Amino acid sequence: MISEVEDNNVAALGSNLTELRDRLLRVLCVMLIATLSMIPFSQDIYSLVAGPLLKYLPEGGHMIATEVTSTFMAPLKLVLYAAFALSMPVILFQLWAFISPSLYQSKKNIGIPLLFLSVVLFYLGIAFSFYVVFPLVFSFFSGATPAGVTYTPDISLYLSTILKLFLAFGLTFEIPIATVLIIMSGMATRKSLSQKRPYIIVGCFAIGMLLTPPDIMSQALLAIPMIMLFELGLLLSLFIKTKHFD
Secondary structure (H helix, E strand, C coil): CHHHHHHHHHHHHHHHHHHHHHHHHHHHHHHHHHHHHHHHHHHHHHHHHHHHHHCCCCCCCCCECCCCCHHHHHHHHHHHHHHHHHCHHHHHHHHHHHHHHHCCHHHHHHHHHHHHHHHHHHHHHHHHHHHHHHHHHHHHHHHCCCCCCCCCCEHHHHHHHHHHHHHHHHHHCCHHHHHHHHHHHCCCCHHHHHHCHHHHHHHHHHHHHHHCCCCHHHHHHHHHHHHHHHHHHHHHHCCCCHHHHC
């Protein structure tokens, strides 16, 4: 009997690993297709993303490439990130499809709206960083240039900075979803999370310090939306009756 149970467990584990491999391969295929389709437009994509900085450079200012391969690798790196961002709906769907069979039907019903909302929030985070954060941050840095110093950012370092900000804001905009899932799972209640608000606010500023460039403006522009998104998660949790998910 014990041997039969062990055989069933091994078979189930093997089936799960096979399914996980297949879903990962699907994600990789989608990302590969997205990457190959955007490579011919890599320079155009880089020009678009560089716009927020170029707009605030001094008159006649320009960016520089200090490494031999920067002019090729920087746009290519951006294309890879763009492929990841465009593939996010597929990534989240494959993740949901993998875990959903083990969930109760009530959780499956709420899962689809949460999946859709998570995709929307991820793209909203990227848009917020591009249209709100970048202009404020780059205008501040450009205006803070000391006398006698020429402000000519390196394209590779600039790309590393904006990709870090894109990812930071894209992921932190998922806080409402994470908050709802924590409450749904029973790991915490809405009341207990509300009582921990002071610690969460301090944690948001700590995360902002770790994920953004070392300036107070960037840290605040990440921390304040995180706090607001946490409050949004608490608000959304009011519409979820956790007893239906037991």
